[in-house]
Amino acid sequence: MREEKIHQYRAEWSEAEQGKWGLVVDQDLCTGCQACVTACAMENNIPFVGEEDTAYGRAMHWIRLERFWEGEYPEVKATPFQAVMCQQCGSAPCEPVCPVFASVHSQNEKLNVQVYNRCVGTRYCANNCPYVARTFNWRDYDRPEPLNNQLNPDVTVRRRGIMEKCTFCVQRIRMTEDQARADGREVYDGEIEPACVQACPGEALVFGRIDDPQSAVSKRMKNGRAVKLLEELGAQPRVTYLKGGA
Amino acid sequence: MTEALEHSPGHELERLRQEHLMLDPRPRGEMNALVMEAMHTTSWKFKMVFALLSVVVAVCLFGVWGYLIAEGMGAAGLTDPVYWGIFLVNTVFWIGISHAGTFVSALLRVFKAEYRRPFTRAAELMTTFGLVQAALSVFMHMGRVWLSYWLFPYPNERGLWPNFHSPLSWDFLAINTYLLASTMYLFLPLIPDLAMARDRSTGWRKTLYRILSLGFRGAEGEWTHLRTAMNIFAFAILPVMFSVHTIVSWDFAAAMRPGWNSTIFGPYFVVGALHSGIAAVAMVLVVVRATMKNMKYFIRPEVFDALGKLMLIVSMGWAYFFFNDYMVQWYGGDSFTDTLLHFHENGPLGWMWFSMLIFNVAVPWLTLWNRRVRRNPWALFGIGLFINIGMWFERYIIIPTSLTINFMPFTWREYVPGVEAPLGIGTLAFFILLYMAASKLVPLVPVWEVQEGQMAHSLRKVGKETIVSVAEME
Amino acid sequence: MTEKISLLALFPDIDPAAQAVEKLRGMGLTDDDMNVISGTPATEAMLGRPHQWSNVPRLALGGALGGFLIGVFFAFGTPYLYPIEVGGQPLIPVPPSVVVLFEMTMLGLLVATFLGVFLDSRFPSYAPKEYVPQISDGKIAVFFECPVEKRKKITDALAALGAESIQPAEAQKL
Numbered sequence: 001m002r003e004e005k006i007h008q009y010r011a012e013w014s015e016a017e018q019g020k021w022g023l024v025v026d027q028d029l030c031t032g033c034q035a036c037v038t039a040c041a042m043e044n045n046i047p048f049v050g051e052e053d054t055a056y057g058r059a060m061h062w063i064r065l066e067r068f069w070e071g072e073y074p075e076v077k078a079t080p081f082q083a084v085m086c087q088q089c090g091s092a093p094c095e096p097v098c099p100v101f102a103s104v105h106s107q108n109e110k111l112n113v114q115v116y117n118r119c120v121g122t123r124y125c126a127n128n129c130p131y132v133a134r135t136f137n138w139r140d141y142d143r144p145e146p147l148n149n150q151l152n153p154d155v156t157v158r159r160r161g162i163m164e165k166c167t168f169c170v171q172r173i174r175m176t177e178d179q180a181r182a183d184g185r186e187v188y189d190g191e192i193e194p195a196c197v198q199a200c201p202g203e204a205l206v207f208g209r210i211d212d213p214q215s216a217v218s219k220r221m222k223n224g225r226a227v228k229l230l231e232e233l234g235a236q237p238r239v240t241y242l243k244g245g246a
Numbered sequence: 247m248t249e250a251l252e253h254s255p256g257h258e259l260e261r262l263r264q265e266h267l268m269l270d271p272r273p274r275g276e277m278n279a280l281v282m283e284a285m286h287t288t289s290w291k292f293k294m295v296f297a298l299l300s301v302v303v304a305v306c307l308f309g310v311w312g313y314l315i316a317e318g319m320g321a322a323g324l325t326d327p328v329y330w331g332i333f334l335v336n337t338v339f340w341i342g343i344s345h346a347g348t349f350v351s352a353l354l355r356v357f358k359a360e361y362r363r364p365f366t367r368a369a370e371l372m373t374t375f376g377l378v379q380a381a382l383s384v385f386m387h388m389g390r391v392w393l394s395y396w397l398f399p400y401p402n403e404r405g406l407w408p409n410f411h412s413p414l415s416w417d418f419l420a421i422n423t424y425l426l427a428s429t430m431y432l433f434l435p436l437i438p439d440l441a442m443a444r445d446r447s448t449g450w451r452k453t454l455y456r457i458l459s460l461g462f463r464g465a466e467g468e469w470t471h472l473r474t475a476m477n478i479f480a481f482a483i484l485p486v487m488f489s490v491h492t493i494v495s496w497d498f499a500a501a502m503r504p505g506w507n508s509t510i511f512g513p514y515f516v517v518g519a520l521h522s523g524i525a526a527v528a529m530v531l532v533v534v535r536a537t538m539k540n541m542k543y544f545i546r547p548e549v550f551d552a553l554g555k556l557m558l559i560v561s562m563g564w565a566y567f568f569f570n571d572y573m574v575q576w577y578g579g580d581s582f583t584d585t586l587l588h589f590h591e592n593g594p595l596g597w598m599w600f601s602m603l604i605f606n607v608a609v610p611w612l613t614l615w616n617r618r619v620r621r622n623p624w625a626l627f628g629i630g631l632f633i634n635i636g637m638w639f640e641r642y643i644i645i646p647t648s649l650t651i652n653f654m655p656f657t658w659r660e661y662v663p664g665v666e667a668p669l670g671i672g673t674l675a676f677f678i679l680l681y682m683a684a685s686k687l688v689p690l691v692p693v694w695e696v697q698e699g700q701m702a703h704s705l706r707k708v709g710k711e712t713i714v715s716v717a718e719m720e
Numbered sequence: 721m722t723e724k725i726s727l728l729a730l731f732p733d734i735d736p737a738a739q740a741v742e743k744l745r746g747m748g749l750t751d752d753d754m755n756v757i758s759g760t761p762a763t764e765a766m767l768g769r770p771h772q773w774s775n776v777p778r779l780a781l782g783g784a785l786g787g788f789l790i791g792v793f794f795a796f797g798t799p800y801l802y803p804i805e806v807g808g809q810p811l812i813p814v815p816p817s818v819v820v821l822f823e824m825t826m827l828g829l830l831v832a833t834f835l836g837v838f839l840d841s842r843f844p845s846y847a848p849k850e851y852v853p854q855i856s857d858g859k860i861a862v863f864f865e866c867p868v869e870k871r872k873k874i875t876d877a878l879a880a881l882g883a884e885s886i887q888p889a890e891a892q893k894l
Contacts, residue, residue, distance in 0.1 A: 273857075273858060274759060274760075274856075274857050274858025275857035275858060278856065278857060399794055399798070405801075405802045406802060406804075407794070407798040407801075407802060409804075409806065410794055410795055410798070410799075410816050410817070410820050411806055411809055411813060411816050412816075415820075416816065416819045416820065416823070419819075419820065419823040419824065419827075420819075420823050422827075423823050423824075423826055423827040423830070426827065426830070426831065427826070427827070427830045430830060430831070430833075430834040431830075433834075434834070434837065438759070438856075441856055441894075442759070442856035442857075444894065445853035445856045445857075446853070446856075456846070456894060457844075457846075459894075460838075460841075460843035460844035460845070461843060461844055461845040461846055461847070461849065461894060462841075462843070463757055463849055463851045463855065463894065464757045464758050464759055464855050464856070465755055465756075465757050466755065466756050466757075466764065466767075466769060466772055467772060467774075467840070467841060468841045469758070469761040469762075470764075470772040470774050471774050471775075471776050471836070471837045471840040471841050472761075472837060472841070473761055474774045474776045474777060475776050475780075475833045475834065475836065475837045478776065478777065478780050478829075478830075478833045479830065479833060479834075482826060482829055482830055482833075483830065485822075485826065486823075486826045486830070489819075489822060489823065489826075493819065493823075694759060694760050694761075697759070697760045697858065698760045698761065701760065719763070
């Protein structure tokens with residue numbers, strides 16, 4: 001078939017279009033409540049940047065809720081909320097540009113991996129990310145007592161000068177896979193839920209194996225509303241958005 | 247009556263002698279004495295400026311940098327999505343300045359432009375010190391600068407080498423190659439002059455020059471090896487020079503961003519570097535000539551005339567590449583590139599964009615045609631200053647201004663410089679400080695090259711006219 | 721054996737120096753006995769001297785080859801030794817490898833050229849040498865070894881050609 005021919009013509013090194021882990025965001029179900037943002041911050045020890053730095057745009061949330069509106073007041077029409085996080089691209093533009101290999105591709109999980117203790121803070125990866133999904137530790141942000149008690153022991157705490165981004169809660173993926181291996185079984189679909197997926201009250205986020213056509217994620221990806229962000233750039237994002245209605 | 251007088255042979259000869267250094271030879275011993283005197287004399291004004299610059303460097307450069315490292319990059323004005331700002335602008339700016347030295351000492355040597363002889367070393371010093379400032383600016387912008395040695399390829403237990411896919415790694419290799427190469431190229435022709443200084447110095451200076459001149463005495467073998475090496479360097483450092491700024495431009499062109507992903511960035515940046523570089527050489531020469539003793543013998547209006555012509559031509563080259571880049575993006579660009587171009591012209595920094603065009607194009611094109619303007623040192627200084635400011639604006643527009651516009655409009659945000667301002671001023675002060683120190687430690691004019699040129703020049707009568715004739719001495 | 725003495729004759733310009741070289745050759749001195757020291761480079765052709773071989777170009781080429789091999793190691797060796805996949809590019813991509821190869825070749829070429837000068841000229845050498853400071857003031861010195869009995873004859877001949885001074889050459893600290 002013609003598509004296969006194109007596949008073979010394309011470089012043999014690019015990851016198979018499928019990938020392994022994927023996310024679906026249903027923009028019709030999303031209410032914009034930001035529970036995902038909060039849950040992510042709690043799960044991943046994201047620092048509290050403070051009022052002044054946030055106003056300047058340095059908020060460090062790994063997932064952000066984009067909202068736009070059309071028209072002039074009073075005929076303003078709000079558009080569906082758009083939750084944007086690291087798209088874990090198969091052909092990630094952030095990876096080749098890091099001079100010290102701090103942003104690399106995991107062969108096992110087929111995710112984009114940010115190695116905190118290798119990052120020297122050149123921020124080229126962030127400039128090259130078309131989704132602006134990466135955040136930088138501009139300072140060492142305080143966690144005054146008793147705030148430090150809510151830190152998640154499964155996730156490293158980062159210091160100033162390091163780049164970070166959404167990992168699809170890889171700590172949960174690894175823990176669940178380890179547990180499944182110990183139990184002598186496969187991970188079943190829906191067992192792994194990143195923090196944002198777990199927290200969403202409207203169940204707008206679905207996570208799972210996109211290389212398994214029977215998983216909940218794969219089934220939702222076949223929806224007629226399914227689009228990918230900036231697909232034409234060829235970064236092969238693993239996040240699918242179900243377009244919101246009128 | 248006066249016409250006959252002006253065209254009288256004696257008058258003509260006198261005019262040629264005053265105009266061209268190469269036709270105005272003096273005994274070598276006298277020229278040596280002129281250069282040594284320029285090196286040894288320090289006025290109270292020099293000492294005052296030196297002291298002031300030292301304070302500026304200590305506070306604005308090292309003091310503020312220490313604060314930046316302790317506080318984190320948050321002290322700078324950078325933010326999401328403008329991850330690169332004035333630090334990178336300064337880096338590109340200083341690398342551009344440094345291209346001037348190589349242009350003068352290598353390209354002009356290869357093209358046998360004899361007027362280069364008195365100021366090759368003054369220009370080469372700019373290269374070395376400019377690259378120092380560029381390197382400092384690169385280190386300043388790194389989030390964890392204390393780990394910057396990881397960019398250096400060395401075997402280690404982590405099993406990690408630098409990522410040679412990355413344009414920043416190419417930058418590291420290219421800039422280091424260029425720094426080493428230009429320092430070596432600065433040092434080689436300096437050896438005979440250090441030997442001369444050794445012969446004419448006493449005390450600590452004599453010890454310094456004795457050590458640095460490596461025991462050179464001018465034997466045939468020594469000259470042969472030196473000249474062979476200088477020829478190899480002159481030809482080989484040119485591709486290095488072109489490659490360095492091209493690789494720096496690829497930091498931007500290799501990224502998939504609207505406005506950056508342009509294939510013309512390579513030559514565009516190289517021509518831009520020459521533009522600001524040659525203007526900077528002119529500025530430095532004007533100051534050197536005005537402030538150092540005896541420099542008026544070596545640096546004559548003919549030098550400024552030639553530099554002015556070069557500035558005009560390179561300005562046209564820059565305009566060609568700028569228009570190429572702009573026209574293609576304006577005509578066939580996608581909506582993001584369109585938005586970016588509009589943001590450049592009509593956005594809050596539109597004044598910078600227009601100033602860039604006026605300073606880089608209009609100012610040179612309107613002034614440098616005039617021979618009298620070119621030959622006036624302070625006029626050329628002013629034009630050079632405009633060009634350098636214009637080129638700084640150009641890099642500001644390419645880096646922070648273009649980073650504001652990206653593929654996700656929700657994230658667009660403007661950049662307001664923070665601690666970058668004193669740090670940038672600190673690098674400028676450090677450059678001037680290093681240059682001033684070098685001017686008192688090292689003979690600024692390569693006297694042996696000047697004498698070599700003077701030996702090669704003679705006057706010849708062809709028909710009724712006396713013309714300058716240059717012999718091929720090599 | 722005939723006792724030899726080292727003399728240093730100082731000339732104001734290239735012409736008398738070249739004539740002196742020819743004169744000395746006519747008086748039985750070989751080219752190896754003579755050395756011309758000057759403050760500006762004068763080619764061997766101008767001075768009538770034999771062609772000077774320099775190792776610098778060969779060393780430069782050797783350095784370029786060495787640099788190229790280092791570049792090959794960086795671009796092709798390190799990914800094989802420590803393979804790390806990065807997005808969308810093969811383990812050993814061609815365009816970045818070209819950049820690395822070019823830069824390391826040029827670095828090797830230039831460093832080898834520079835060090836070649838040191839090697840060939842035996843720099844740095846701080847041992848006492850035969851030298852007079854007038855050389856850096858533009859004079860040209862012909863430094864030669866001649867048998868003692870010919871000394872008077874040679875001295876007179878060189879003085880006739882315009883030598884400013886003919887002294888026994890003393891090796892002194894520079």
